Amino acid sequence: MKILFVTPEALPFVKTGGLGDVACALPCALAALGVEIRLLIPGYPSVLDQLRGARAVAELPDLPGRAHLVRGSGEDGITVYAIDCPALYARPGNPYLGPDGNDWPDNHLRFGALGRVAAFWPDPAWRPDIVHGNDWQSGLAAAYLALGGRPRPATVFTIHNLAYQGLFPRSVLAELGLPPESFSIEGLEYYGQVGFLKAGLWYADKLTTVSPTYAEEIQHEPLGFGLQGLLRGRAGDLVGILNGVDTRLWDPAADPHLPARYDSERLGEKARAKEALRRELALAEAPGPLAVAVTRLTEQKGMDLVLGALPAILADGGTLAVLGAGDAALEAAFADAARGAPGRVAVRLGYDEALSHRLQGGGDIVLVPSRFEPCGLTQMYGLRYGTLPLVRRTGGLADTVEDGKTGFVFSAPTVEAFVDAWTRARTAFASPRLWQEMQHRAMRVDVSWRRSAERYLALYRDLAPG
Numbered sequence: 001m002k003i004l005f006v007t008p009e010a011l012p013f014v015k016t017g018g019l020g021d022v023a024c025a026l027p028c029a030l031a032a033l034g035v036e037i038r039l040l041i042p043g044y045p046s047v048l049d050q051l052r053g054a055r056a057v058a059e060l061p062d063l064p065g066r067a068h069l070v071r072g073s074g075e076d077g078i079t080v081y082a083i084d085c086p087a088l089y090a091r092p093g094n095p096y097l098g099p100d101g102n103d104w105p106d107n108h109l110r111f112g113a114l115g116r117v118a119a120f121w122p123d124p125a126w127r128p129d130i131v132h133g134n135d136w137q138s139g140l141a142a143a144y145l146a147l148g149g150r151p152r153p154a155t156v157f158t159i160h161n162l163a164y165q166g167l168f169p170r171s172v173l174a175e176l177g178l179p180p181e182s183f184s185i186e187g188l189e190y191y192g193q194v195g196f197l198k199a200g201l202w203y204a205d206k207l208t209t210v211s212p213t214y215a216e217e218i219q220h221e222p223l224g225f226g227l228q229g230l231l232r233g234r235a236g237d238l239v240g241i242l243n244g245v246d247t248r249l250w251d252p253a254a255d256p257h258l259p260a261r262y263d264s265e266r267l268g269e270k271a272r273a274k275e276a277l278r279r280e281l282a283l284a285e286a287p288g289p290l291a292v293a294v295t296r297l298t299e300q301k302g303m304d305l306v307l308g309a310l311p312a313i314l315a316d317g318g319t320l321a322v323l324g325a326g327d328a329a330l331e332a333a334f335a336d337a338a339r340g341a342p343g344r345v346a347v348r349l350g351y352d353e354a355l356s357h358r359l360q361g362g363g364d365i366v367l368v369p370s371r372f373e374p375c376g377l378t379q380m381y382g383l384r385y386g387t388l389p390l391v392r393r394t395g396g397l398a399d400t401v402e403d404g405k406t407g408f409v410f411s412a413p414t415v416e417a418f419v420d421a422w423t424r425a426r427t428a429f430a431s432p433r434l435w436q437e438m439q440h441r442a443m444r445v446d447v448s449w450r451r452s453a454e455r456y457l458a459l460y461r462d463l464a465p466g
């Protein structure tokens with residue numbers, strides 16, 4: 001069984017969020033189950049620079065300028081195809097945004113090309129049985145294949161976040177070589193625009209999303225973002241499969257980023273990791289829990305609730321450390337909070353993979369108060385690191401954290417509800433025996449990819465038996 005896994009980002013090449021983690025760990029877990037899986041990714045500079053043994057395997061005459069399909073491999077041995085098209089991808093920085101912080105104006109062409117190459121597959125030496133796309137950037141692959149009218153591979157489309165829809169004006173239809181009849185409710189039209197995500201949802205044979213609860217939530221208002229009717233209609237083809245953690249990269253007993261390594265039998269070493277983190281971030285010694293958050297700073301993540309709850313967090317000796325980047329207003333508000341409470345609140349704005357590990361290693365509680373969360377990875381890192389998650393009951397957070405057992409869960413998206421959960425967490429923290437019991441339970445939760453990879457395999461087998 002040959003799978004082409006189409007993705008706009010993947011570690012270690014490029015990552016802006018959880019999809020980058022998933023597009024590295026899931027293919028590896030599937031390969032370990034014997035699946036022949038290869039990646040297709042845009043040839044951003046960071047991809048072309050890091051590909052091992054890269055060589056061109058086909059010309060791509062439909063793309064602008066001189067373009068090739070390049071084949072190489074990642075450090076884990078997975079075969080990676082990159083679209084080497086400098087006119088579209090030879091740009092530094094964020095894969096989706098220009099230096100002004102706005103979407104690149106030709107994103108429809110940049111990610112239209114990703115779908116096109118996947119659908120009009122140019123490597124005669126290897127042909128996929130299944131094309132598995134991820135998020136709106138890959139949505140056109142299923143559309144081109146379904147509209148092509150030829151024998152074709154089966155298609156799977158995974159929703160990592162329904163809130164990003166890849167919407168473009170109707171005028172791009174012809175530019176993308178899509179037939180006029182596809183611009184329909186029964187097609188890729190979304191409220192008068194061309195929707196790349198809608199294309200994936202409409203045309204793919206099977207749909208998945210990244211947790212069972214999110215699979216249910218998106219079939220209704222408000223988390224369906226206008227697509228709830230379509231998703232309800234396709235409920236028979238839609239399955240929620242929980243993400244896992246890349247246990248090679250996230251293991252407190254072997255994490256090269258940690259100053260002290262530990263497992264559930266050596267939690268004393270976690271105290272050393274906390275002490276090192278406290279010094280690094282110039283936080284005062286304090287009797288209460290050290291809460292950490294590693295997050296994109298967007299409306300989705302609910303970090304405004306943390307700002308609202310700050311007095312409660314700092315009462316009785318709590319401290320807070322936040323690593324995040326995103327909305328200018330939220331960045332400014334967190335920078336203000338740090339200035340207003342020196343030694344009690346530390347904020348690092350920007351993206352820092354190593355610090356994200358040290359925060360999980362040194363924190364007591366990881367905060368994930370999201371308004372919605374398709375799956376969420378940082379709460380699962382927290383479970384594995386004995387850094388108890390405090391989360392809102394939504395999406396994958398609801399599926400991974402058990403209130404009072406492995407973490408703390410609140411329901412209403414309000415400061416009051418957050419503070420209530422915080423108070424329960426602080427009370428538990430004050431009882432070392434209870435806290436350690438919870439840490440042990442959290443660290444025993446199986447957050448690995450094994451079971452979920454088997455579910456993807458079963459889905460692939462349904463689509464391409466034999």
Ligand code: ADP
Binds near residue numbers: 018021325356376379
């Ligand atoms: P999302 O994909 O919605 O951003 P996830 O929890 O699924 O949320 O994944 C986020 C991933 O990005 C995690 O691996 C997290 O550790 C990482 N991350 C988020 N923000 C930062 C940051 N500022 N610095 C380093 N890593 C970050």
Ligand code: GLC
Binds near residue numbers: 161210373
């Ligand atoms: C998205 C979601 C996040 C999920 C990640 C990987 O970015 O926001 O919840 O964990 O994709 O699937």
